[in-house]
Amino acid sequence: MDDDYRDDAELTAEQRAIVSRLTPDDIADIDAILFGLVPERWRKVAYVVGKAMSASDPVRTAGVPDVFYAERIRHLVRVGMIESAGNLRRMRYSEVRKRPKPDPNALLH
Numbered sequence: 001m002d003d004d005y006r007d008d009a010e011l012t013a014e015q016r017a018i019v020s021r022l023t024p025d026d027i028a029d030i031d032a033i034l035f036g037l038v039p040e041r042w043r044k045v046a047y048v049v050g051k052a053m054s055a056s057d058p059v060r061t062a063g064v065p066d067v068f069y070a071e072r073i074r075h076l077v078r079v080g081m082i083e084s085a086g087n088l089r090r091m092r093y094s095e096v097r098k099r100p101k102p103d104p105n106a107l108l109h
Contacts, residue, residue, distance in 0.1 A: 006090075007087070007089035007090055011067055011071075018063040019064060030069065034069065034076060038096050041097055073096060
């Protein structure tokens with residue numbers, strides 16, 4: 001089967017061990033970076049993940065894989081902070097954006 005049709009890899013045991021060393025503050029910082037990078041227009045998840053990995057503290061997040069950042073994107077979608085299109089288990093083929101702000105004038109019509 002062509003790799004274009006496969007979901008992204010799951011965390012390996014080694015990667016899970018690295019991620020398990022992250023503190024709640026580390027994870028909150030990753031979430032904040034991700035949220036800050038998600039624009040109001042659609043953007044590929046892979047792009048946001050790559051930018052977030054570059055923006056993260058290299059000492060605190062050394063070895064944290066892209067699939068963990070993609071998991072955090074899925075978390076932000078689940079809690080309603082951002083919205084998504086496509087299969088979030090395939091970061092190159094899905095997109096995210098901040099939720100559009102409601103138009104206050106829409107209530108008048």
